[in-house]
Amino acid sequence: MTKITPTEFALFSKYILEISGIALDKGKEYLVETRLHPLLEELGCKSYTDFYQKIQKDIRKDLEKRVIDAISTNETYFFRDKHPFELLQHKILPDLIDKRSQAGRKWNGRLPIRIWSAASSTGQEIYSIAMTMKELGLDLKTYDIKLLGTDISDAAVAQASYGRYNKFEAARGLTPQRLQRFFNRDGEHWRIKDEIRAMASFRKMNLMKPFTGLGKFDIIFCRNVAIYFTPQDRKMLYQKIASSLEPDGYLLIGSTESLSNETALFEPKKYLNSVMSG
Template structure:
């Protein structure tokens, strides 16, 4: 791969997905995109770059972006954010929303579904406290391929062994050949949508809890700041944003501040406590966001079983 080809790919990936590929990541670009060349019957990365420069092959463009996206995840990853949800964030949201009996959660980098399904399992355990509530989990990801995998809810033996308690595997999964499929009731709780975090969040509505974990680390500071500001606009007045252990809002936005009692949790900043964030550079032209489909909400039935319920996405 020539230097000019690498520079083009860096620019292409930055514009389409926000990925900031440093010079040290050249080997990663070559290793991940070489299989894409083979699938497209192209001789090498130079031919792939030539194809991308034409701007006429949307399938090739998506294949390149998805090949470079990291989809590492597992059930109850890092455990603490899920303990916080069960013990702190969910009880707070229940008390706060008791009047309208509605709860909305957004997993902003859902990958193959382990994070939203982990939250869904916790919600099923809390079903007696949520009888008669309208509960919705919206799960988004850039990659259409991983979204389809998440919708199917089928995982290998290795995947269900990573972080999932054995008693919950027995309770919530059925064996399908050598794999395991999560129950239909849990799959019905999650509304999966394709979404590029660089694009507008129009149509998502407002959320009580947002999980955006281990994805901001791949962006440069101005892109992080832009995404965090737009997440803040989607967060309920007393809502909570949960980031990954290596991520923070400090120095990036004045709209959010750390929760002093719970590490990794952020809420709206009080007006008097705001400090100047870093300036956000223009992102440049991006492809239009795909139209949002209506949210398929889920509700908790009085008998503690979760069932699908139609509802609008906003509130």
């Protein structure tokens, strides 16, 4: 495997931060080497300097997209960490529906529910949310459900939109009952059923850029992504999230994350071993 020099690592750290917001501190050289080495081999580059020069010459920015796909963390699985989805099912959605019903908020005769998965990777999180809503008996006839999944990776967004997963991906986090209820066999793969797929939309989005045209959400999942940003970028991210959240909405973050040092815009609450903010 081609080794990256300290000078090259500094160059790529700066470049990756600029295009993705992902901050790579010293000690993460192995991550750059592991993720980008296949691209170097494919392009016949002898060094990371050579690779960087090819990136700069690529007017169409195809290589930039591939670097983002390679470097962004796509570790995910259905019902990851379990507790946030239990929280959604037993606390957040019932409370939200009760509040919206009392306020008489309806859209074309249906109660609106807007949920955003801000780093949805290949779609497992947003589809887990959709399955949770189905299990609660929420349907598109009674509720105006809009689920949005965004990610910085083109490849991740493409797979999420298609909703097709291999045996390993399908087995991670899904019970046999859920697999049979919400998926169809597709050769050696499993594909999400149309009734679930119809609840969600996906788009590419860099969280470091302005949140143009997003609108407001009742619930935002932003789990295990801000930890890769600089402290300054984290504060900026949470400020933008706060402006995209309804005044009585909910933000769910990762179990190892905290907002106490980042922003005072949210009120932290604990329920079922999960952290939510409103």
